[in-house]
Amino acid sequence: MMADLTQDPKASLEGAPVIDFDKFKPSRSLIASRKRKDAIMTVLIALAFVVACIPLVSVLWTTLVNGIKRLNLNFLSYNMTGVVGGNPTPSGGYGGVLHAIIGTLEITFGSMVISIPIGLMCAVYLVEYAHGGKLAQTITLLVDVMSGIPSIVAGLFAFSMFTIILGPGSVNGFAGSVALSLLMLPTVVKSSEEMLKIVPGDLREASYALGVTKQRTITKIVLRTALPGIVSGCILAIARVIGETAPLLMTAGYIASTNINLFDGKMTTLPVYVYQEYSKLSANCPANATAACVPTIPMERSWAAALVLILIVLILNGIGRLVAKVFAVKAER
Amino acid sequence: ACGDNTTASNSGSNGSSSSSDTTSSSTPISGNFNGAGASSQQAAVEAWVAGFQGTNPDAKIAYDPSGSGAGVKTFLTGATAWAGSDKALADDEVDQSSSVCAANTTAFDIPVYISPIAVVFNLKGVSDAGKHINMDATTIAKIFDGKITKWNDKAIADQNPDLKLPDTAITVVHRSDKSGTTQNFVSYFKDQAPDAWTYDLSENWPNSVGQGAKGTSGVVSTVKQADGTIGYADFSAVGDLGTVAVKVGDKYSEISADGATKVIDDSELDSSVKGDNRVVVKINHATTTEGAYPIVLVSYMIACPQYKDTKTAEFTKAWLTYVTSSDGQKTASQAAGSAPLPDSIAQKDAASIEAIKTK
Amino acid sequence: MGQRIDVNHLNIYYGNFLAVEDVNIHIEPNKVTAFIGPSGCGKSTVLRTLDRMHEIIPGAHVKGEVLLEGKNLYDKDVDPVSVRRDVGMVFQRPNPFPTMSIRENVLAGVRLNNRKISKSDADDLVEWALRGANLWNEVKDRLDNPGIGLSGGQQQRLCIARAVAVHPQVLLMDEPCSALDPISTLAVEDLIQELKGDYTIVIVTHNMQQAARIADYTAFFNLKAVGQPGHLEYFADTTTMFNNPQNEEAERYVSGRFG
Amino acid sequence: MGQRIDVNHLNIYYGNFLAVEDVNIHIEPNKVTAFIGPSGCGKSTVLRTLDRMHEIIPGAHVKGEVLLEGKNLYDKDVDPVSVRRDVGMVFQRPNPFPTMSIRENVLAGVRLNNRKISKSDADDLVEWALRGANLWNEVKDRLDNPGIGLSGGQQQRLCIARAVAVHPQVLLMDEPCSALDPISTLAVEDLIQELKGDYTIVIVTHNMQQAARIADYTAFFNLKAVGQPGHLEYFADTTTMFNNPQNEEAERYVSGRFG
Amino acid sequence: MSSQEKAAMMPAASGKTADKVFRVIAYACGILILVVLAAVFLFLLFRAWPLIGGDQKANSQTISDFTGGKASSFWGYVGPLLFGTVLVSALALLISFFVSLGIALFISHYAPKKLATALSYVVDLLAAIPSVIYGLWGGLILVPAIYPFWNWIATYFGWIPLFAGPAASPSRTVATVAVVLAVMILPIITSLSRDIFLQAPRLQQEAALALGATKWEMIKLAVLPFGKSGVVSASMLGLGRALGETMAVLMILSPGLTYSFKLLQASQNQTIAANIAAQYPEANDLGVSVLIGTGLVLFLITFVVNYVARKITEKKVA
Ligand SMILES: Nc1ncnc2c1ncn2[C@@H]1O[C@H](COP(=O)(O)OP(=O)(O)OP(=O)(O)O)[C@@H](O)[C@H]1O
């Protein structure tokens, strides 16, 4: 049902070449091969998904199955002081992660406080003030580069900085916050930048046209409109660093008891706790020990803490979504 | 503080501290005290802290198992009261310590934790049957140097006439990180099989044979993961893996805490070390004492004879006293499977601890 | 030559939402048929069912028949991909492929169908299509420049050339001029007049004069209220529609525009 | 009451590119002046110089004078922020603030400027502005609903209300109806007719009938070629412009539109 | 009209100062980024200085102590580490790149909407799984599980030098680590690519379909070209993550210090980051300097990789 070869050349086609459309007609085999290719790609793409699911599901499943065993209220409400070998503590548990949860939250909060305002304002600079000048290009480039800084280098940096400035041996939660904020910063800048960019220029103009100053336009219109996106970006940035281990081993150290002072003394975080318990691998039970002594308890604690960490990330995500929803741009038409 | 497990008078259901006469201080210690260092001591220190707090409930003690090197480094900055280390202080570290210890005194180290290092293996039909393999130092050294590659090698088979050894390839598993365990392990070869082991003594594994794994936990889990593996690890981490019985004199000696105590008891102190009050053991790998197990890790605590702060001095003295007491040693052996200090060493330790000035 | 389209009892859904109800329309070959009506009445929606573009929206589906020269497009054995080859479409906003040159843009559809085209055949085809779209003289010297470098009106004509190059029987256009300035609009309108010799053309427009200027037939769609399905209110030849509509709603709409 | 605008020898630049050349125009108070012309001739650009919105674009600047009741807007001591308070602007696409309710949108100009306003004053202002924008009856029961929940035409009128609420002397509109359907367009056109009692209105449109319908004066901008600066070709009262233009280009453009 | 007029005409609080202050803060924060990066570089350089300006004999002593005598110069030490780092990360990227694109396309263009939303959520969540957990999982679950597969590869593809056997058992090898890293960076690349694919202009996609393109052809015509530079930078982010990954490598890889491509054999390569973590706890002052020196090299490498990638994407866009 295709081409008609005998058509009248019309005015505008004067001088146009006469086309034999049969030449361009798809051959039957080509149509079939295109269909086949399409089907193959569909299968491959679905397959990629399935293949990727195997390890990812396995990771989650392993953590869940191994972690659930020791995850209980006692585990969440005690720290590791007074835990000896595989023996139960007086409270009937086997030690817990309270100190690590507190440490994780404080250190992460510390890094948020550092990197979110700076990152956000940097994004404001890039989008609202710089207009792609030389400096802005350099900054954008360096932010990209910064997002590639290995976490261990961030740890080394914070460690070097604190030992150089505060003297050797200074280990505290805040040094950990500094290391983490270095890792968060580029994510915050990039995601905020993206979010600010998609705020329609219309809105800025509408605001300027009402005689509103630039600062108020930015804070009250642009940032407000971008808020849900900025929040999710920040949550993503937090999730990125909350599981960091190596830099915190260097900067915040490990302690069995609860330390609530971010600026003084060592602080345990959940990933470090997971790692420490993994390093113990097993606990000793003396020959005459009762059944209450569990030699495998460190690995069990390790998995349980890993599960707690995932749950915290989950909760954070939930909060982020909630906040984003509350501040979301009101229903579309 | 928040979330502490009530630091009970004893360390669990079958805890042991019958009396606390050994900690002679009449007034209980209070305050916050920090230590850092060898991860090998971690389990023992946790038990000691619990035990110590039984009599000194107001003392808050934190130990960061950051590693011997980091522990000594931190100690030398004055940030910690003591350090745990798998090896004795080096000369320059002794020199540096005078800036941390008061009145130009220098730090000293005393053995507090002795643990046998097991040569663990995983071999179908042998280790899962709960059997040991007998080996002499040369055989072990050759295996770990990649010179013996099959489990049914003649050198092994000759020493184990009762075992049916399979034709499985040997996979050596060693520590990949810098480790005191490694150094203590290979120093056994250097003494007992110098021809088979020609590498320099180091905390890093010297050859590229087999596989490396991070930490004792890494070695143990790697050994567990495949058939035909052999590695070395702290006795407490062995679990249900097979262990090699090591030739001592004419017999093969299975690993045991007592065996480790025996070899230390049979060892001399290194009198050539720099500085005062130091108790450094030269492990006598050549011991022929019946039942002795010669591959041991001796781990030290490092402290100052004088501190700038009296409270720290009081604490350190009481702490070390408790740690080296028979009570403390018993607690550790229950919690960490370590070998109690032989009396000879405990006495030397006590003398050094006595030198800590608290006034 | 253009083909005839017959739409019978067509109900169009977005998920469960019935967007357009019971459309019956007969579109003559080689004529221009315009769809007009207030916003949201379903003009675009109906248009997109004519080449099965509707169903690419998740959940979107239809009930009823669309016959192209008697063959139901929605028969089970019909491949939507081949339908779209026979029925070309031009969109509201010009959408050349930004990574391609002008030449490549024109050839994009053809290359899908036949990968081995000789250079001279391709050159001929590009010239033919661009001449057909009234763009040849403006761009013949810079065929290798990127398509998005053109002005809006030129881009829209490029899109028409791209659609024409696969030699469809029917050409659907959804408000092809609404993003264009008057001069470009004129160029496109002229082009439509010329193209109808070869194609059946259906055009959606919210510009009633445009419909009056270029269409042979006009379909007026309407909807009773927002949220209600749209429907075809009145269909007539263009002169009747604008001068003497036999439908009250249509009259109000058509005259309101000029009011 | 509206204010008079006099533009003298205005050259408008984007960076080094002279976009519009030597504009001289006198805009009468309380009248509607329409800007027409082909795409790219600089209608929007000129319009945006009238409230110093032009200079928001990096590198954009002007040479020449714009006198608002005799006072040059481009004098050194004039704060552009306050100019924009006196000269309101409505854009092509309705752009209510998406995070705000209808009420908040109307009050945005007041609130964003940190001015304190009592609740009852605010209520009065909202009602007054919405009535002025011919929207009050449609939305009075749902003032706390989001502004973007309205239809396109309603949104555009909301934007007009928002502009009116800061009580400007002049109202600039850049193609305010081009994104709207005909019915909404009519509503906005009616509104413009009513507003001119209070404001001086300048409107850009590419729809010549619209200009013919609503404007008192019409300015025809043109450009010689793409890349050349645009200029004001012809300025006249609307009747003259559309029926009897004294300028050849203008005549061609105006009649071409209807051609 | 008077009350409205009043409201409208009330003098506005002058926003000029606020405007200026805000602007200065924004500028300062922008510049701070430069300062921070410079600070990272300088502090690392300062701490690594003994390596450059210090006693070279002590340095080589420290290094040969680190390596059990296998290397004694800094470059002899960093060289193989650098090689290992790049090898492992490049492999990880290679594995995860296509899979990530597949999943991203699956979510953006193939999966039904509900499934896609759920998947997006899961992917975002997976991107946040801490690396220790991947380390635990990799070291304890994957290593024994994957051995038969590697063994099969080594048996049948051993003639390819990369897969030269015998496959190490347990598989604490570069290949296994690359798989784990690939799994780790997969969610990151997926999530960013998905965002970009979702932004691919509908118009062009419809244009392609309207020309009679199949779905895959449509993706090739209108989605992939649009997403190209975004996908490249997503991959670079993934690569950066892989280059710097510490714990997972530390807990899984059996390290070695050779320039070797034998992916299935143990003790061939080590990465800089894992090496720092392995040596740091037991290192003395000079040792720490050496390690920080290697960290500085890693920093410079990630810098260069990102810089180059960035320049490439810039050119493509232009
Ligand atoms: N993707 C979609 N999903 C759900 N509903 C849709 C979608 N697109 C359109 N609709 C609905 O279908 C109806 C018809 O819309 P359509 O876009 O066809 O109208 P139209 O007449 O083309 O309007 P306009 O002149 O604004 O283009 C409207 O109610 C609209 O809300």
Ligand SMILES: Nc1ncnc2c1ncn2[C@@H]1O[C@H](COP(=O)(O)OP(=O)(O)OP(=O)(O)O)[C@@H](O)[C@H]1O
């Ligand atoms: N932001 C900008 N940067 C640089 N040049 C611009 C910018 N905006 C417009 N121009 C140029 O200024 C000239 C006038 O553009 P303007 O948008 O004012 O025209 P217009 O008459 O409003 O056209 P339209 O009818 O398409 O809106 C054009 O040549 C255009 O390319």
Ligand SMILES: [Mg+2]
């Ligand atoms: Mg439409």
Ligand SMILES: [Mg+2]
């Ligand atoms: Mg304009």
Ligand SMILES: O=P([O-])([O-])[O-]
């Ligand atoms: O205690 P280690 O030195 O063997 O880690």
